[in-house]
Amino acid sequence: MSVVVASRLTKTFGAGRGLVTAVNDVDLSVDAGEVVLVVGPSGSGKTTLLSMLGGLLRPTRGSVRIAGRLLAADPLQLARQRLGTIGFVFQTFNLLQAFSAVENVAIPLRLMGVPGRTARRKAADVLEALGLQERLTASPKTLSGGEKQRVSLARALVADPLVLLADEPTASLDTKAGRDALEVLSSSARQARQACLVVTHDARLADFADRVLRIEDGRIFNS
């Protein structure tokens, strides 16, 4: 069953002669437990596509459904819909510098109203599962790139979301750390039956995916 369904998704920027079509009439679906890799060069529309799928950017045309529900138009409702439903993994990790590793991971749970102690316990469990049991209280400043990405992964996974969206998750890591991160992401998605979509410029990551799509000039092609 498809968890993510995008229909005729289009995004344009500017107007008139300056009109740029970043994503052009894209139909896309990702099933529960499926890992889909979207590969394309810089400027091909990968991040714009991911932004629209995650409800961070409103499409010019088309629609996105997550678990059968259209993404809300109202920003407040949309934020609530994202919370706990979609887990994001970013190229630059985006950890809150003033928070420790376990506090960073606990943020989605705290935003969902989970009491602090419970949230931290669950966050610690996820970090331990990713091999970071010694780094729970470490500041992001003291973590290596690979550790930061694992903390970022833990934050995406902690609320058991239906969808995992990853933007160039290996771009800031060395080859081994990058493959380790994608291994964690893909195995978690399959195990927890999460729909996982990874956008990357690195086609060598294809062996982690169930399906690879190519994106060029905002259009999606089967690879």
Place this chain on the structure above:
Amino acid sequence: MDRDILLSTTRWSGRAMTALHIAWRNVTGERRRWAVSTVALGVAAMLVIFLEGTSRWITGSSTAYVDHTGSQLIVAQRGIDDFLFAQSAFPEATMAQVSHLPGVASVDPVVGVNGVVSVRGTHLPVYLVGFNPGQSGGPWKLEDGSKQPHGSEVVLDRGFARVAGVHIGDSLTLFGHQLRIVGTSAQTDAAGDFFLFVPLDVAESIGGVGTVSYGLVQLKPGASPRDVASQIDQLPGVHAVARQQVAANDRAMITTSFAQPVQVLAVVGLIAGVLIAGIVLYTAAVEHSRDYSVLKAIGAGAGVVYGSALLQSIVLSVFGVLLGWGLATALSAAFDAWDPVVESRLDLDLVAAVSALIVAVNVLAALLPVRHVSRVDPQEVFKA
């Protein structure tokens, strides 16, 4: 239904705690900047609190003498409704006439002489009060010594004594009279006008023999102040003014002349505090833009995002105010110990009101960073 309410409350409190947690960490995350910001805001708060306390002292001290006379009515030269800086004079014989009026229990004469005294090269404004020892009109709170001067004795305001460098037992020449100091009084510095107390005859010899300045009237129980006042008004050259009216007149004059300039300085301090808080909070908001975009992307609602920005302002303000209160208290104690000429009355109600004002104004200053945060695009999370 009850469970839904409970869950909703839990979610709300969870989000509020998260907002507070984010605010706390953003403010205190960088200790050096946190310390500098708190100290800067604390100094501004100190200025505002201290100056407001000084303004209260100026206003309160201006009526302290009149408030402590205990009289219901004050007899003064007709046309004079004030005490401080006014020069009332009428024949001493009028006092006997007042004392025989129905409803009057007693009337105590007071001679007041405004002047400037030069001590150790400093010219100090003084208000010399002549009174009959044992009657009203003398000092009401002593720092040391006796409050009853006899013969050629004087009780000095403690601030005056400190500036003059004199002590109990020393002699001092005032208005051409050699007087021996027998006591130092407290609370008798009326906004920098020092009260000095001498026996009535000494003051009369300076102000004019056979004349007094004011009569402090005590009424018999049940007597109507209005009726007694109207009888006093019939006497030649004098009239009666309610003690509260004299105090109100003095207060209004002092407020216009002295307290208002201090209030202006306090407002300048407040503006400085707001600017400091605004700059600190705006800088923090700009530096944490990425954090806010991450929170928005994860799904944080407006309450958490804007709430944390506002709470940062409150957290910083509360710490700044607490530090400012402490510094103002220390400054007030330092003035009291080294130079008891200027005071700052840091009453709890005043500190609470000023602190609430500072926090409220700083929350307004947080609107700029909140506006910045509201414009942070969650898509920023994808920027490398």
